[in-house]
Amino acid sequence: MPMQNIGHIHYYEASMDSNIQLIPELVETRRMKAGTPVLGNNTELAATLLRATTRINELSHVQIPIMLMPDDFKAYSKIKVDNHLFNKENMPSHFKFKEYCPLVFRNLREKFGIDDQDFQNSLTREAPLNSEAHGRSGARFHTSYDKRYVIKTISSEDVAEMHNILKKYHQFIVECHGNTLLPQFLGMYRLTVDGDETYMIVTRNVFSHRLSVYKKYDLKGSTVAREASDKEKAKELPTYKDNDFINDGQKIYIDDDNKKMFLEKLRKDVEFLAQLKLMDYSLLVGIHDVERAEQEDVESEDNEGDDDGESDGGIGTPPDSPSNTLDSTKPLSPGEFDPSIDVYAIRSNDSAPRKEVYFMAIIDILQHYDAKKKAAHAAKTVKHGAGAEISTVNPEQYSKRFYDFITTILS
Secondary structure (H helix, E strand, O other), X not given: OOEEEEOXXXXXXXXXXXXXXXXXXXXXXXXXXXXXXXXXXXXXXXXXXXXXXXXXXXXXXXXXXXXXXXXXXXXXXXXXXXXXXXXXXXXXXXXXXXXXXXXXXXXXXXXXXXXXXXXXHHXXXXXXXXXXXXXXXXXXXXXXXXXXXXXXXXXXXXXXXXXXXXXXXXXXXXXXXXXXXXXXXXXXXXXXXXXXXEEEEEEEOOOOOOOOOOEEEEEOOOOOOOOOOHHHHOOOOOEEOHHHHHHOOOOEOOOHHHHHHHHHHHHHHHHHHHHOOEOOOEEEEEXXXXXXXXXXHHHHHHHHOOXXXXXXXXXXXXXXXXXXXXXXXXXXXXXXXXXXXXXXXEEOOOOOOOOEEEEEEEXXXXXXXXXXXXXXXXXXXXXXXXXXXXXXXXXXXXXXXHHHHHHHHXX
16 A cells, blocks of 8 residues: 655555545554443543544644535544553554544534534543433444533444535535524544454533533434333433423423524524435433532532532533633623533423423434334334324424424423
8 A cells, every 4th residue: 555654643645435635644652541441341441432523623734625525525534552561461452543523524614613623632631421321223332521522432333324425414504594493413533453443423412511401302303112211211311202291291491582593593504404304303402400400519519518619520621610611711701601511402481380401403414314213103003093192203294293292391
C-alpha cells in the first residue's frame, strides 16, 4: 500500500466504494489504565479511546474546506494505538479508532453552534457517565461527564443507514439553520479492541446538563403495547409511554408562541423523515419540576453540611459548570436555563398547574421502512385489526399520526 510520510503522521492510500482517498493512520505508544476492554464495563477506557478524536484532529492537519465535497460523505480517519509496555493479560495491546465523515460532522457541529474544543473537552476530560437506559437491540448509553452529550452504541446497520441519509440530513440542517427537533448528530465512530468492534454515535443531550428531569416519556402516537413494563417502572427514572401519558392525564403547558414555533419545527421534521422513508421514531419528553427541584436542593444542602463543594472528579469544577466557556458571572435562577445549551427546553405557561420546564426532541430516526417493517405491519394488522394504532405503519401514515398526536398533548 503506498504511503506518504508527513511529519510523524503516515498517510496510507485506501479504497472505499471505489474512491481513492488519503486516510491518516497514526501509530504511537501510549500509557493507559488497565481494565476490561468492553465499552460500558469500563467507561475510563471508553473515554481514553474517545480521546483519539482529539489526536486525529491535532495530527491530520486537514484544512477546513469552504464547502463540503461528495467524497467528504464517504471519508474516514483512523488511529491505531499500540500499548507495548502493558501486561497483555490485563490490558489489550492494540486499539483502533475510526472516525466517520470527520469534515461533515465538524461542519454539523458548527451549524449547531458547538465549538470543537468544547466538544472534545466534554468527551475526553473525564470518563463518560453510565446510564441505566437501554435502547433497541441492547443499545447502551453513556453521557459525557458534563451531561451535554449522549454516546450511544449502534449497529453496523445503523452506520450504513446514517451514511445513506447523511447528505440529505446535512442539507436539511443547513437549510433550517440548525433549528430542528431532530437528533443533533455530532460524530460517528468505530472502536476496535482485540478484534471486537463497537460502533458509537454522539448526539446533543435532549435533557439539561443542570436541570433534573423527574419524569420522562417516549411517545410515538401509537396505543398498542405502549405502556412501560413493570421492570421499567422499577427504575429510578422510568421511561413511560403513550398510554401512560394518557392515563396520567399529562399535558404539556406552553404558551401560544412556543406552541406555534414547536409545531412548525415538528411539521418540517416529520415531513423530512417521511421523504427519507424513516419511521418508528419517538418524541422524547422530559419534565423538570421547578419547585420540586428547589426543595431537593435545599435538602441536599442541609445534608452536605460543611462539604467543600469540589466536584467528584477532583479538578475543582462543579458538574453544573463543566466548561470554562460557561459564563459563571451570571448564575441561573431555579428553572432558568441557557437556550444556547439547553436547545430543546421550553418553559411552562402561566396557566400550568406547576412551574415546569419541558425538554422535547425527536429520537431514534434511523429505522427505514423496508420489507421487514412491511411484514411486521401485516402481522400486527392481523392481530390487532386494521383500525388499531400500531407502530409499524408506512412512513407517511406514521408521520401524520405522530404529528396529530403531539398536537393533542400541547395545552
